Amino acid sequence: MAKISVIIPTYNRKTTLKKAVESILYQTDRNWELIIVDDGSTDDTEKLMSSYTDNRIKYFKRENHGIGASRNFGIENATGEYLTFVDSDDYLDESFVEKMYKKAKEEKLDMLVCDYYNFYKNRKIEEVHLDTFETTTLRKNPELINIVNLGPCNKIYKKSLFKKAENRFAEVIKYEDVNFVIKLLKSSESIGKFDECLNYFYVDNDSQTKTYDEKVFDIFKVLDIARKDLNTKVYKEALETLIVGTLTNYTVQQRYQKDKQIRSKFIKQAFNYMRYNVEDYKHNKYFNKRPFVKRIIEKSYVLTKLYCNIYAILKSK
Numbered sequence: 001m002a003k004i005s006v007i008i009p010t011y012n013r014k015t016t017l018k019k020a021v022e023s024i025l026y027q028t029d030r031n032w033e034l035i036i037v038d039d040g041s042t043d044d045t046e047k048l049m050s051s052y053t054d055n056r057i058k059y060f061k062r063e064n065h066g067i068g069a070s071r072n073f074g075i076e077n078a079t080g081e082y083l084t085f086v087d088s089d090d091y092l093d094e095s096f097v098e099k100m101y102k103k104a105k106e107e108k109l110d111m112l113v114c115d116y117y118n119f120y121k122n123r124k125i126e127e128v129h130l131d132t133f134e135t136t137t138l139r140k141n142p143e144l145i146n147i148v149n150l151g152p153c154n155k156i157y158k159k160s161l162f163k164k165a166e167n168r169f170a171e172v173i174k175y176e177d178v179n180f181v182i183k184l185l186k187s188s189e190s191i192g193k194f195d196e197c198l199n200y201f202y203v204d205n206d207s208q209t210k211t212y213d214e215k216v217f218d219i220f221k222v223l224d225i226a227r228k229d230l231n232t233k234v235y236k237e238a239l240e241t242l243i244v245g246t247l248t249n250y251t252v253q254q255r256y257q258k259d260k261q262i263r264s265k266f267i268k269q270a271f272n273y274m275r276y277n278v279e280d281y282k283h284n285k286y287f288n289k290r291p292f293v294k295r296i297i298e299k300s301y302v303l304t305k306l307y308c309n310i311y312a313i314l315k316s317k
Helices: 014-025 045-050 067-077 096-106 159-163 176-187 214-229 233-256 260-277 285-289 292-299 301-316
Strands: 004-010 032-039 057-062 082-085 111-119 125-128 155-158 191-202
Touching: 004 014, 004 067, 004 096, 014 032, 014 045, 032 045, 032 067, 045 057, 057 067, 067 082, 082 096, 082 159, 096 111, 096 155, 096 191, 125 191, 155 159, 176 214, 214 233, 214 260, 233 260, 233 285, 233 292, 233 301, 260 301, 285 292, 292 301
Parallel strands: 004 032, 004 082, 032 057, 111 191
Antiparallel strands: 082 155, 111 125, 111 155
């Protein structure tokens, strides 16, 4: 049995996929399994993958189903003791498998999170260090939903967690990562933190996670699911902080939205959502760490809308 199954969904990413694959091939611990789920690529992804003869690599080409379905397919075909996810434009530090597996085994963890790097088109690289925490559970430390980045990468998950059918990615909505990570946090009986950057994330404003197309409205469905999954008193404060932080960020990002009608509709809906679902949202602790001017703007529907509209006008000139 492989120590870690690495699942990479891909779609027309041949040029970046090679680096992702080779970051696995050159791991210091060679006891891994790599699962590539090609979601209907029309470039030379299949040709690239045929050049690898390593029998630890499993390549599956399917019709296009979306990233959530591709990751779920990878889960079903994984045989490793732990699973991890890598996007096809990202890559791993060469010691990822060795260090993450060793700590997870020694501390008998269901889930382990590490720090990561962001890297950009201009070759700039920045370290991202999440708040550290002792081995815990979500119930003991509900703030994990605000400490841990709610994306599936930079983490390993024990395979046994996926015996629960609900521990899968949503396949029909955008931002499916959020609910997936929350479900896995909730299911884990031991969650640990590795204080070292072992993942490299490519930051691209044109990626599928951008917040200024019409699919941005899916974030309300995602937050509704989170409210359902965390519908007990112990999670209330952390959940409200998550809602405020998420929607505040997404409303400000609407400055990039070229369609004024969509921009205005989203901002209005976001503020209504906070009013109805967060107790006294303007005094939520999320704002305590925000700079003064940003805090003033982000708390106000009128100022947020004005800021986004002015920015969009100036950007269009």
